[in-house]
Amino acid sequence: MDSFTPTAADRFSFGLWTVGNPGRDPFGGPTRPTQDPCHLVRKLAECGAWGVNLHDNDLVPFGASAAERDDIVSGFKRTLDETGIVVPMATTNLFSHPIFKDGAFTSNDPKVRAFAINKTMDAIDLGVELGATTYVFWGGREGTEADACRDPQDAMKRFRHAIDFLCEYVKDNGYDLRFALEAKPNEPRCDIYLATTGHMLHFISTLENNEMVGVNPEVAHEHMAGLSFVHGVAQAMEAGKLFHIDLNAQRIGRYDQDLRFGSEDLKQAFLLVRLLEGNAGNAPYTGPRHFDAHAYRTEDEEGVWDFARGCMRTYKILVERTRAFDADPEVKDLIRVPTDAALDPVLSNSYSAESVAALRSMDVDPDAIGAAGLGYERLDQIMCEYLMGAR
Ligand code: GLT
Ligand code: MN
Ligand code: MN
Numbered sequence: 001m002d003s004f005t006p007t008a009a010d011r012f013s014f015g016l017w018t019v020g021n022p023g024r025d026p027f028g029g030p031t032r033p034t035q036d037p038c039h040l041v042r043k044l045a046e047c048g049a050w051g052v053n054l055h056d057n058d059l060v061p062f063g064a065s066a067a068e069r070d071d072i073v074s075g076f077k078r079t080l081d082e083t084g085i086v087v088p089m090a091t092t093n094l095f096s097h098p099i100f101k102d103g104a105f106t107s108n109d110p111k112v113r114a115f116a117i118n119k120t121m122d123a124i125d126l127g128v129e130l131g132a133t134t135y136v137f138w139g140g141r142e143g144t145e146a147d148a149c150r151d152p153q154d155a156m157k158r159f160r161h162a163i164d165f166l167c168e169y170v171k172d173n174g175y176d177l178r179f180a181l182e183a184k185p186n187e188p189r190c191d192i193y194l195a196t197t198g199h200m201l202h203f204i205s206t207l208e209n210n211e212m213v214g215v216n217p218e219v220a221h222e223h224m225a226g227l228s229f230v231h232g233v234a235q236a237m238e239a240g241k242l243f244h245i246d247l248n249a250q251r252i253g254r255y256d257q258d259l260r261f262g263s264e265d266l267k268q269a270f271l272l273v274r275l276l277e278g279n280a281g282n283a284p285y286t287g288p289r290h291f292d293a294h295a296y297r298t299e300d301e302e303g304v305w306d307f308a309r310g311c312m313r314t315y316k317i318l319v320e321r322t323r324a325f326d327a328d329p330e331v332k333d334l335i336r337v338p339t340d341a342a343l344d345p346v347l348s349n350s351y352s353a354e355s356v357a358a359l360r361s362m363d364v365d366p367d368a369i370g371a372a373g374l375g376y377e378r379l380d381q382i383m384c385e386y387l388m389g390a391r
Contacts, residue, residue: 003320006048006312013051013088013290014311016040016058018258019304023297031297032304038079045083047308051288052085053136055093056123062097073129080130088134088288089180089244090127092120095140095188105162106142106155106193117162121169128175134244134287135170136216137163138182143189155193160206167209180216180243185225187256196225197232201239214243218292219272220250220258223265230271237275242285245276246292247311258294260307262314270325270387273318279326280335289315325386334379 006012020040022030037059041052059076060069080087094104094116102108104116127135142159144150163179170177181204185195194200197217204213215236222229236242249259249269262269278284295307325331343362346355385391 004313004316006050006309006316008048008050008084010048010050010312010316011088011288012049012312012315013053013288014044014049014308015290015292016052016054018292018294019044019308020058021294021304023295023299025297028297032300035301037076041076041079041083041085043305044308045085047305048312049308050086051088051290052080053087053089053091053132053290054127054130055091056119056126057093057096060126062093069126073126077130087127087130087132089136089290090123090130090132090134091136091138092116092123094119095138100141102149103139103142103155105139106150106158108150113158113162117165120162120166124166124170124175124177125173128173128177133176133178134180134216135177136180136182136244138184138216139192139194140184140188142194143186143192145190147191152193156203159193160203163213164208167207167212170212171209177212178243179213181213182216182218182221182246184218184221184256187224196222196227197236201236201241204241214241216244216246217242218246218248219261219268220248220256220292221246223250223252223268224254224256226252229268230275233272234275237282237285242287244287244290245285246290247272247315248291248293258292260293260295260314261291261311262318263310266387267383269314270318270322270383273315274322274326277319277322279322321386324391325383328382328386328391331379331382334375334382 016037020035020037022032022034024030037054044052060072064072094100099112099115103112105113107113107116124135139159142155167179181194181200183194183196183200184192186192194203197215200215204210204215207213217229217233217236219229222232233242233245247261249261249264250257251264257264274280275282276285291308291311293307293311295304299307342358346358349355382391
């Protein structure tokens with residue numbers, strides 16, 4: 001036990017599909033046994049996690065009878081009660097069964113779309129029964145290889161219809177549940193619709209019940225596209241739309257690696273934790289810290305728990321490191337924002353004749369400003385030194 005040992009107050013969660021991943025990949029079968037969900041919950045509790053998330057079929061197999069479902073769910077609920085582990089988020093598996101091979105909500109076939117909406121209503125009921133207040137939509141199969149198969153505009157319309165319909169389902173049932181849409185650029189499809197968090201944010205603004213829909217950005221998914229995850233998350237936070245987050249690690253330009261949090265691109269992880277914790281004076285993110293990551297295929301069960309503890313420990317170490325960075329007087333000095341009594345009101349108030357006059361008569365020397373250094377080399381080096389433990 002040390003100050004980096006996780007507690008329930010940290011609100012760390014894992015998916016059943018993450019710590020339960022048996023190490024299968026496209027080139028080989030499992031390298032470790034499939035674990036019972038109740039066993040995974042007990043082990044998560046032992047490791048200091050607070051929550052567990054699930055797809056409908058992580059718990060209840062596809063095609064199970066109502067009696068089988070109820071039996072499984074009551075056993076799972078008993079384990080949740082015994083361990084104190086909560087279910088903050090739930091989602092639907094709309095990607096494994098062959099019926100979804102060409103998408104779920106965006107499929108050309110009305111039978112597939114209807115099946116997907118119906119499956120999601122059942123999975124929402126399950127999630128709510130287990131206590132979930134966030135519902136994630138990851139459209140893994142909502143995309144194409146042979147792009148001439150449908151007009152992508154129709155895909156947007158169908159996806160919108162499904163989300164609008166399901167928002168009404170939630171309201172109709174009086175559920176306390178918000179939706180979080182998760183973007184991914186590709187894999188398993190050649191191209192997936194709504195490829196980035198930015199695409200999702202605009203799509204949400206077109207929904208009938210847009211106040212109950214936000215985003216669930218994933219580190220790996222934005223990095224696959226070579227984008228800044230921190231900028232995407234910040235845009236979502238600024239819009240009041242960061243409802244959930246999938247933490248993991250990923251090298252740019254590769255398949256979806258879903259690696260242990262912080263194990264690649266530590267600098268981005270540092271900046272992300274700094275943003276989520278609100279160290280730079282911004283409003284912090286208050287939702288669950290969810291790890292959507294997998295242990296290496298090389299690991300046995302013990303390695304899976306090393307992986308889970310590693311995700312949480314790295315997050316907590318980065319909380320401490322980022323706080324130290326922001327408390328450093330030299331850093332404070334380097335990031336101090338200059339003020340200007342005449343121009344600050346002009347730049348924060350809306351358009352007026354006075355503002356135009358103030359801009360027309362401003363006292364700005366472009367050459368002097370252009371010639372002055374900003375000290376960002378020093379700033380970034382200090383950040384690297386905090387990361388390396390040299391400061
Ligand atoms: C799947 C995917 C993840 C999503 C999960 C939720 S399922 O593992 O790779 O990114 O968050 O559906
Ligand atoms: Mn994810
Ligand atoms: Mn991923």
